[in-house]
Amino acid sequence: MSGPKDGPTSPGDGTTGRATLTAVRSSPPAPAPEPPRRPGIARWAADLAMGGRFAVTGGRESWARTIMTAVGVGLGVTLLLIAASVPSMDSGRNERNNAIAAFGFGEEPKPGPGTIRLAMANTDYHDKDIQGLVMAPDGDRPPRPPGIGRLPAAGEMWVSPALKELLASDEGKLLRDRFPYRTIGVIGDSGLSGPAEYRYYAGVPQEQFDRVPSDYRIDRWGAQDTSGDELDPALVLLVVIGCVVLLLPVLIFIATAARFGGERRDKRLAALRLVGADIHMTRRIAAGESLFGSVLGLAVGAALFLMVREAISGASMMGLSFFTSDITPSLPLALAIVLTVPASAVAVTLLALRAIAIEPLGVVRNATPKRRRLWWRLLLPLLGIGLLAPLAGGFGASGSGGSDLKPYQAAAGAVLLLIGTTALLPWLVEAVVERFGKGPVPWQLATRRLQLSSGTAARAVSGITVAVAGAIALQMLFASVEAQNTEETNQDPNRAQLVMNMNVDNGAQARDAFARLGAAKGVRSVLGVTEASFSDPRSKAKDPAYIPTDSLTVADCPALRELAHITSCRDGDVFTVTADPEYTGPDHAFAKPGAQINLAFDDGIPTPDKPTLWTVPRSAKEVESRQDPIGAQRSGILATPGAFDVSDLSDPQAVAMLRLDPKVPDAEEYVRNASATIAPTLDVMQLTSSSQSSEFQAIRNVLFIGATATLLLIGASMIVTTLEQLRDRKRLLSVLVAFGTRRTTLSWSILWQTAVPVVLGLALSIAGGLALGVLLLKMVGEGIAVDWAGLAAMTGIGAGVILVVTLASLPPLWRMMRPEGLRTE
Incomplete structure (x- = not known):
């Protein structure tokens, strides 16, 4: 038949075949294939550019996802650019204020x-x-x-x-x-x-x-010393935590916006695997698609910023206004935004795709997911607590240069604690929803959706979670700092509402001023007081500056009763006042009944060489001083106009305390108009029971403006997030409606699907906010005090934002439930 199977094909004795076989067996083994090299910059650039082209040329679905991403990122970039403009806004105002000082x-x-x-x-x-x-x-x-x-x-x-x-x-x-x-x-x-x-x-x-x-x-305009006093450490901490609380939700939302349309995108990536792309290449292409959306979002954000900039310029809020030239982002901060936003979009996309298996035949996402790990989520808040705990009771303490780093340490600790609180939310939602079971149809639809994609639901409320947690902590710190920067004025607005101090030459001017003020519309009564100083003519002091002095006050009986505890008063009476030793010294008791006093003064200094003597009547009654509506106490002598002629006073001072009729609108404005006829510089002071420092008021106003802008951003971003999720489920909703599911059933399921993560997120934010608030109070040396009303308000606002977003999403939800949603191309 034929030769051996393994022998040579040529005829012969078989020797050549055996030799060839031996040579083959003795030859060195073939080298192993080299492992794939890490892609270089050129490969990365090519794959990212391909992803960008897919974002543009991938059809209506790709454009919809890109626009959603651009809008979401643009909203966050707008607020970041406004925040980056704060330094130039502040410096511009300060420079002009110093110039016009x-x-x-x-x-x-x-x-x-x-x-x-x-x-x-x-x-x-x-x-x-x-x-x-x-x-x-x-x-x-x-x-x-x-x-x-x-x-x-x-x-x-x-x-x-x-x-x-x-x-x-x-x-x-x-x-x-x-x-x-x-x-x-x-x-x-x-x-x-x-x-x-x-x-x-x-x-x-x-x-x-x-x-x-x-x-x-x-002889010149402008402030010579512009250094100013340093802020109180508690106010510095308030500013630092305020910036963290306002900007952190923006950064989290930008990272969330980069993952819009993730499920549809991942399915398209499976087609790339089918034509030969490896897993790493598909991830880079997906990152390029997100990169294009974030870059487009930068352009959208810049355009929105220019629009908001024009709206802000000329507008006034809480007493603050800025010129358009002031609202310019700081160059380093603007560059950081331009570089960080696209880089974060790429990083978030790559991290999100690490847990997804994109194969040529589909995306393995809906299989039983791997349980989320808890240890690293707990590590973040523990690191934050570790940074904040050493600052307890010593945030404002001076040290050898270390105090300059304390604000940064506090900011880093707050960021880690708040991010850790947000990172716990996906694990908490997953752990809770997997235990849900039977219930009504809307509840089952909602819980099944949450069980399949709890991460998407957690991301939707992550921004509001960190915002509420930060707001609770900020509210606790704010209440403490407000108490520190609020002082009791000892003024009594119930006894008088307005007060004016006036320089007069004689009693006729004082009476004329009191009459003008009393004739103003809305004035019930005027408590007019005219006072001047007197000295002890028996003093042996060689220097007139060391001669004991006191005050002589002339007013009618109703006004005198506001200055001292007087039971009986008639025109012509004189009283000597026993004042609190806190307000008077031991030498102020020389004005006794029958004693002589010197009324002559020159530029506030007694003139013993040219005295103007007046004898205190022996019938003068001794009365106890009373705190007047302004909060001051008087000593010396109180006299009625019938007992002392005001024209005899040297350099008198007139004080008018006014009681207004609350039923007359603009009564204060009528009084100010009347005061302008007396003197254009007459200061009309409104009595208040407490006052706050100007620095605290400015910080409070800025934080209020920033919180309003952040809350609006959170609401707008959540609407965009909800619409993106509904768009991904458009076909599923249409199928359910086609099979007879009622719209109310689906609407309730959407509400439950939103409510469960919100409730869990708010519970987590309360815990995180209280923990951060306690640490902040320890840092400023305050005891633990929880503002339960403020906590309830912050939680209610967070829940209200979610409710508004859910209601706003119902109209597009009903449109997406039409049978036309089953069509495909």
Whole structure:
């Protein structure tokens, strides 16, 4: 037949075949295939570019996902750009405020050709603060404030654009009576802190300054010392935590937006595996698709920022306004946003795809998922607590340079604690929903959906979870800092509502001023007090500055009863006051019945060489001092007009305490108009029981504005997230409707599907917020105090946002449940 099976095909004795076989068996083994090399920059760039092309040319589904991503990222980028503009907004306002400052520093210059005499003439109108200065030049070369062409002459004034508009409107009709000046121009931008500021410069005659309580001279405009005082450590902590709480939800939402349309995208990636792409290449292509959406989101965010920038400029909120040129992002922060947002989109996509098996025949996502690990989720909040705990009780303590890092340490600890709280949410949702079982049809539809994709549901509420947790902690810190920065004024607004201090030359001027104020509409009564100082003529002190002094107060009986505990009072009575030793010294008891006092003073210094003596009547009654409505206590002598002629007082001071009729609207404005007829610089002070520091008020206003913007972003972002999820389920919803499922059933299932993660997220945010709040209170040395009302309000706001988003998603949900959704191309 034929030769051996393994032998050579050529004829012969078989030797050649055996030799060949031996040679083959003795040859060295073939080298093993080299492992695939890690892709280089060129490979990465090519795959990312391919993903970008798929985002553009992948049809309607790809465009829908790209637009969703761009809108979501754009909303977050807009808020980040606004936050990046805060440094330039603050510096722009500070530079202009320093340029227009008109306060005397050091020794006041003597009158000369280059000096100008000033007095503050601020006033209030409804809820508007109006900054004003009255001025009169001393010579022919006076300095002029920024923003005006020339100094106003007597009877003229420059006004800001906002004040000019107010005076010309119907709203400012009552205000026009307060300014007896002719408007000659509008103050330019360089002379204003913001476009919505109410400011004016008015010219008055030199002699009108005689009625001004305090005036001063300057020879140049602008603050010389701009360093300012450092903020209180508690306020610094409030600013740091406020920035973390406001910006962290934005960053989390940007990361969430990069995963929009993930399920449909992953199914398209299976086709790439079918044509030969490996798993790493498909991930890079998916990252390129997200990268394109995030870059487009940067453009959307920049466009929205420019629109918001125009809307912000000229607008006023909580007394703050900015010019368009101020709202410019800091260059380093803007570059960080431009680089970080696309990089985070790529990183989030790659991390999300590590748990997904994309095979040529489909995506293994709906199989039984691997349980989420808990240990690393607990590690994040523990690291945050580890950073915050060492700062307990010593955040404001000075050290050898270490205190400069404490704000950064506090910010890092808060970020880790809040992110750890958010990271726990997917594990918590998965652990809870897997135990759900029987129930109504809407409940079963909702729980089954949550069991299949609990991560998507957790991501939808992650932003509101971290926002509520941070808001609860911030509220606890805010309440503590507010208590530290709030002082009791000892004023009693129930006894009097307005008070004015006036310089008068004699008693006739005081009586005229009291009469004008009493004739103002809405004034029930005027408690007019005229007072001056007197000294002890028996003193042996060689230096007049060391002669004991006290005060003589002249008023009618109703006013005197507000100053001392007086049971019986008639015109002609005199009282000696026994004051609290806290307010008086041991030398103030020389004004006794029958004693002589010296009324002569020169620039606040007694003149024993040229005395004006007056004898205290022996019939004077001793009374105990009483805290007046302003919160002060008087000592010395109280006299009625029938017992002492006010014209005998040297350099008297008049004080008017007014009681208003609450039934008369704008009663305060009528009083301010009446005060302007007495003196343009007369300060009308409103009595309040407490006052807060200006720094705290400014921080509170900025945090309120930022919280409003963040809340609006969270609401808008959740609407976008919900619409994206509904779009992914469009066909499934249409199938259910085609099989006869009622719309109400599906609507309730959507509500339950949203409510379960929300309830779990709010519970987690309460725990995380309380933990962070306790640590923050320990850092500022305060005891643990939970503002339960504030906590309930924050939780209610978070739940309200979810409810509004759910209701807003119902109309598109009903449109997607139409049978036309079964069509495909």
